[in-house]
Amino acid sequence: MAQVTAPSPARPVEVELRPAPPVDLGRAARLGLIGGVAMVLVAATGIVGTFQTRLLIDPILPLGLLFLYLLAFAFGWMAGKPPAALEGFAPARANSRNLVAGALAGALGGLCVGVLAALMSTFDLRGVFVQLSPQLLEILTFGLPLGAAIIAIVAISAVAGAIGAGVHLLPIRLKRSLLPALVWVMMFALFTDLVGQLFAGLSAEFLTDFLFTGRGGALTIVGAITVFIVVFVAYWLLGGRETTLRGRIEAMPRGQRTRFSLIAAAVILIILWFVPKVMGPFVSQVLDTAGIYLLMALGLNIVVGYAGMLDLGYVAFFAVGAYTGAILTSPQSPAFTPQLLLIVAIPFVMIAAALAGLMVATPVIRMRGDYLAIVTLGFGEIARILFNSEWLAPIFGGAQGITNIPDLRIGPLQLSTPQDYFYPIFLVVLIAAYVTYALQNSRWGRAWMAMREDESVAEAMGVNVVTAKLSAFVVGAVLASFGGALFGAQIGSVFPHSFDIVVSVTVLVIIIVGGMGSVPGVALGALVLIVLPNLLREFSQYQFLFYGVLLIVMMLTKPEGFIPSKRRAQELHADELSQDAWLDIYGDKPTTDATTTEPPR
Amino acid sequence: MSEAISVPARPIRSASRVTPVTIFLWGLRIAALAVILYGSYQSISSGRLSGAQWRDLLIFGTSTGSVFALIALGYTMVYGVLRFINFAHGEVFMVGAMMAFYVANGLAATSLWIASPFVSLLIVFIAAMTTSASLAVLLERIAYRPLRNAPRLIPLITSIGASFTIQYLVSGLVGPSTKDFPRMEPLRGTINVAGSLIPTSRVVVIVVTVIVMIALYLFVERTRTGKSMRAVSEDQETAALMGIDVNRTIVTVFAVGGAMAGVAGALWGLVFPSLNYFSGFLPGIKAFTAAVLGGIGNILGAMLGGVSLGVVESIGPSLVLAGYDIPAFSQLKDVVAYAALVMVLIFRPTGILGERLSRDRT
Amino acid sequence: MSLLSIESISKAFGGLRAINSLNIEVDQGEIVSVIGPNGAGKTTFFNLVTGMETPDSGNIVFDGHNVVGLRPNQILELGLARTFQNVRLFPTMTVKENVMVGQHCRGKAGLIGAIFKTKSQRSEEARIEARAEEVLSFFGTRLAGYRHDQLAFVLSYANRRRLEIARAMATEPRLLLLDEPTAGMNPRETIELTELIGRLRDEKGYTIVIIEHDMQVVKNVSDRVIVLDHGEKLTEGTYDEVSTNEAVIEAYLGRPSERR
Numbered sequence A: 001m002a003q004v005t006a007p008s009p010a011r012p013v014e015v016e017l018r019p020a021p022p023v024d025l026g027r028a029a030r031l032g033l034i035g036g037v038a039m040v041l042v043a044a045t046g047i048v049g050t051f052q053t054r055l056l057i058d059p060i061l062p063l064g065l066l067f068l069y070l071l072a073f074a075f076g077w078m079a080g081k082p083p084a085a086l087e088g089f090a091p092a093r094a095n096s097r098n099l100v101a102g103a104l105a106g107a108l109g110g111l112c113v114g115v116l117a118a119l120m121s122t123f124d125l126r127g128v129f130v131q132l133s134p135q136l137l138e139i140l141t142f143g144l145p146l147g148a149a150i151i152a153i154v155a156i157s158a159v160a161g162a163i164g165a166g167v168h169l170l171p172i173r174l175k176r177s178l179l180p181a182l183v184w185v186m187m188f189a190l191f192t193d194l195v196g197q198l199f200a201g202l203s204a205e206f207l208t209d210f211l212f213t214g215r216g217g218a219l220t221i222v223g224a225i226t227v228f229i230v231v232f233v234a235y236w237l238l239g240g241r242e243t244t245l246r247g248r249i250e251a252m253p254r255g256q257r258t259r260f261s262l263i264a265a266a267v268i269l270i271i272l273w274f275v276p277k278v279m280g281p282f283v284s285q286v287l288d289t290a291g292i293y294l295l296m297a298l299g300l301n302i303v304v305g306y307a308g309m310l311d312l313g314y315v316a317f318f319a320v321g322a323y324t325g326a327i328l329t330s331p332q333s334p335a336f337t338p339q340l341l342l343i344v345a346i347p348f349v350m351i352a353a354a355l356a357g358l359m360v361a362t363p364v365i366r367m368r369g370d371y372l373a374i375v376t377l378g379f380g381e382i383a384r385i386l387f388n389s390e391w392l393a394p395i396f397g398g399a400q401g402i403t404n405i406p407d408l409r410i411g412p413l414q415l416s417t418p419q420d421y422f423y424p425i426f427l428v429v430l431i432a433a434y435v436t437y438a439l440q441n442s443r444w445g446r447a448w449m450a451m452r453e454d455e456s457v458a459e460a461m462g463v464n465v466v467t468a469k470l471s472a473f474v475v476g477a478v479l480a481s482f483g484g485a486l487f488g489a490q491i492g493s494v495f496p497h498s499f500d501i502v503v504s505v506t507v508l509v510i511i512i513v514g515g516m517g518s519v520p521g522v523a524l525g526a527l528v529l530i531v532l533p534n535l536l537r538e539f540s541q542y543q544f545l546f547y548g549v550l551l552i553v554m555m556l557t558k559p560e561g562f563i564p565s566k567r568r569a570q571e572l573h574a575d576e577l578s579q580d581a582w583l584d585i586y587g588d589k590p591t592t593d594a595t596t597t598e599p600p601r
Numbered sequence B: 001m002s003e004a005i006s007v008p009a010r011p012i013r014s015a016s017r018v019t020p021v022t023i024f025l026w027g028l029r030i031a032a033l034a035v036i037l038y039g040s041y042q043s044i045s046s047g048r049l050s051g052a053q054w055r056d057l058l059i060f061g062t063s064t065g066s067v068f069a070l071i072a073l074g075y076t077m078v079y080g081v082l083r084f085i086n087f088a089h090g091e092v093f094m095v096g097a098m099m100a101f102y103v104a105n106g107l108a109a110t111s112l113w114i115a116s117p118f119v120s121l122l123i124v125f126i127a128a129m130t131t132s133a134s135l136a137v138l139l140e141r142i143a144y145r146p147l148r149n150a151p152r153l154i155p156l157i158t159s160i161g162a163s164f165t166i167q168y169l170v171s172g173l174v175g176p177s178t179k180d181f182p183r184m185e186p187l188r189g190t191i192n193v194a195g196s197l198i199p200t201s202r203v204v205v206i207v208v209t210v211i212v213m214i215a216l217y218l219f220v221e222r223t224r225t226g227k228s229m230r231a232v233s234e235d236q237e238t239a240a241l242m243g244i245d246v247n248r249t250i251v252t253v254f255a256v257g258g259a260m261a262g263v264a265g266a267l268w269g270l271v272f273p274s275l276n277y278f279s280g281f282l283p284g285i286k287a288f289t290a291a292v293l294g295g296i297g298n299i300l301g302a303m304l305g306g307v308s309l310g311v312v313e314s315i316g317p318s319l320v321l322a323g324y325d326i327p328a329f330s331q332l333k334d335v336v337a338y339a340a341l342v343m344v345l346i347f348r349p350t351g352i353l354g355e356r357l358s359r360d361r362t
Numbered sequence C: 001m002s003l004l005s006i007e008s009i010s011k012a013f014g015g016l017r018a019i020n021s022l023n024i025e026v027d028q029g030e031i032v033s034v035i036g037p038n039g040a041g042k043t044t045f046f047n048l049v050t051g052m053e054t055p056d057s058g059n060i061v062f063d064g065h066n067v068v069g070l071r072p073n074q075i076l077e078l079g080l081a082r083t084f085q086n087v088r089l090f091p092t093m094t095v096k097e098n099v100m101v102g103q104h105c106r107g108k109a110g111l112i113g114a115i116f117k118t119k120s121q122r123s124e125e126a127r128i129e130a131r132a133e134e135v136l137s138f139f140g141t142r143l144a145g146y147r148h149d150q151l152a153f154v155l156s157y158a159n160r161r162r163l164e165i166a167r168a169m170a171t172e173p174r175l176l177l178l179d180e181p182t183a184g185m186n187p188r189e190t191i192e193l194t195e196l197i198g199r200l201r202d203e204k205g206y207t208i209v210i211i212e213h214d215m216q217v218v219k220n221v222s223d224r225v226i227v228l229d230h231g232e233k234l235t236e237g238t239y240d241e242v243s244t245n246e247a248v249i250e251a252y253l254g255r256p257s258e259r260r
Ligand SMILES: Nc1ncnc2c1ncn2[C@@H]1O[C@H](COP(=O)(O)OP(=O)(O)O)[C@@H](O)[C@H]1O
Pocket: C013, C016, C018, C036, C037, C038, C039, C040, C041, C042, C043, C044, C045
């Protein structure tokens, strides 16, 4: 046992690299079939049919079929992806075989759709699958006879799949310019209303006329090409640089970085100031909703992201805020009508929410994490049913809710329109974001995170987990209650059906998509997940399906979210860091113990 | 520097053993007990319901509880092996019920439905079981297997996503409207059991459940596959070392749990003949409660927990809530179920019969 | 009066008696080693003392307080800190944050203070940070500067053990319980750690109880050795007394079939 092992000899510099394994066609076929199932489901749930009415580029590109073939593209992309670099192997290069893999995946996907079309033209399946109508068949087959249609479907899918796989063959700079250009064209086409509003607000209607076919229409072909070229050239010129914006900011010296963030903050504030003025009532309304969700997401982020407790009944605190605000301000409140100003009522709202937080948190303190999730869900549902009940209708108004909630007034300022509400909502959001940051780097913030990592060790290291859990719940509850109070004032009424479990899940999806523990991530999540379905009315019908799929896909592929917190971003680079640790040990003193780097937990 | 520095003694800030939390929890226990006792006393002494009505509620509760018990099996077996709540299991049940509905609907248009109800029901059951089992296995393969070693909340969140996905897929595919199960004449009558008339459908539910439960019990206790299931839930690594195919065993667990949910789905159609894409959510939650109530990981416990919960849920509102003259107290039926969930998890998280879980390796 | 006195505690897990009416005294300023075969109940003893498990019977008196039934964080606040046999850091927190968590119990700042950045909160935060850096500097170059912002899980095994000790030191303990601190270390690191344990007592004034398998370490650091077997105290005394004791030799070498 007592034997000093000499440091392992330096690795041979000349390593015989074996050629990378070629892309796996069997895997491509499997992916193609999975993609086919996804494509069939997209058609059969009516997504294709519903989106078909929406033209993206007039007259050639309707959204419905695009959606279908985007799936072929995506699965082709996956199938044609060169395998990850393995030690001892030369890095894999994409070649024509990757294209074949992509085409294969796409073709198989298309074949599934073809089979669906064949079934639809032979049987009437509408008795079970309500969306499989003759109109859908017409869309899927492009009005061609069945045989020709199937060939066309398979061919288009194969091409889409091959293009998807082809992305891996592009030189990096081209890829970095091409993809954003396509995405921007999509954005312009999807959000015609928004872009139109923006141009109108900037009194640049001529741009609208140039790019779009009439107001609220689709992009013209010329418009699409213009957008494409502008974005492509911009990215091409920028694309020469390797580092990302984030990397460059982090590389700045400290003073410069502070100055940069101050300027960035000022610019963002100025933009925020003009947003509602430019965007008009409809978009502002959507942004208000997104702001309220963002507020809740910041609160839930503390409970789930920092303290590690999965609260599935979070909507209850939102409801408590809304109802307390409504009761204290509305003249129509059934039991008790002090008719306070909302500003005056806010402290009471906070107290009510804090008490609710304590009520929910106290019983769950000693509970396993997954049981906690279900119990909080139970509390959330109990709250909704009670708000809805005849029994408590004398206080909460039952199913009729509480109406006539007066608008928010701050001193002489009387708010009324969605544009007006944008400011208080985003002020509160900014405050909440600040609070989140401040707490993260505080004594209790560290205690929360320690508890999230390992509760019993945290307790053994002096963290009072009772206080830690209660305080996380209370902070989360108070933030949600602000959202509720503002929501009530802005809508003018509260009804129990606004406080469904889907709200809790939506907020959860936001923080998971954005990145748990990351404020910019949460902001992006709210923007995409709330604004998107609200602006695309065709989309809202499939909102929750989309959320569900997103949750699964995120957990499987990117559990740290799209804009991970710095901490989680660091986890991604664990390899490099551990290498550094490894080098250091070997350079330092002899040791037998190589760095063990299992991922955390 | 080698001189020992004496560290001064520090006063304790909060070295008390009785914390506000314990007091609160005791208060909650006592309050809950008081509410239940007083309400029961009031409603029993008012004599609002006759003995026969109580008996009907009891039978109703037992048959609904049987369905919960069958669903609970899926939760309890999966939790026993993987230690995670398969939140989408309620949807596995709902899809089984949907399948049962469409098959029954198809059969109802044929002469078989009238001519031989038994064969028809058998077909319905088999269709529902295979559908649910396949869905459960598919879920395991796509969503849960890649996350086997992830932190515990990750698969739970995934299963919430799966639950939403399945719900809204079903809603998109077959439409969101509520479907009505076709009636089956022989099930509409009553059966005379020990002098009291009981609806046939409920008797069928209870009998089928008991048969299925016994079959499952024998399967788990007697067969090789059952043994490997128990071994895997005891200790996955050791089981693997003993030559048990852990992956296959886990797939079996999902398949069996799914099949049980399929049976439950078909039975659901007999008791509550209406169904939509959201019908799996509440029974799912209740079945999870039943699983915990019986002792999670414990198959007999699931039966006991399911029936107890069913009875509590059917008798509870009339017994407790009616005692307080609450208007439209049936609205609060689900509150009783959720309150039972919360109370069980708070005060008896190890269940009536005790948990059967592999040792927590922390 | 002794700093820690264990008065006939027992603990059973199901039918297994992990600790059986155990009596132990530890005096201020001592370094006591606890040795014994695997499964003897050494870690369970630590768990009982730190409140992570509750004894079935018996008393644990630390510095005049009976700590049985207190929560682990309350016991820690009294000045009783530990490390874990299977290192249990907060893996996705940085090295410095791990140590700062140790200072949690010595702080007072609340949420409001953190939000409004009050003066007292800022000075406390600065103090916590300074403390953490001071504690880390105790380990010389091993946990030096640039490591402070690394996440704990990227550290080498030996460094994780050091970080656990640092985290325990940050709680400003009077009694430090180290559970197999040299397990998995190479001989050189083991020697380094042995010296460190001596410094912990001499410079920091901690009383130390250490569970250790490496007899060289036991010999070098301990004032007194306690031998556990089957949850009972087999014997205690100086290293030389214990290492020649018949019963101890039998416990380690004899009848292996008896042990798992
Ligand atoms: N939480 C627990 N549950 C059941 N058995 C336990 C638990 N903790 C320890 N044991 C058992 O108690 C005995 C003593 O364990 P331990 O104190 O860890 O021994 P060691 O002396 O090796 O540190 C062992 O047989 C162990 O399996």
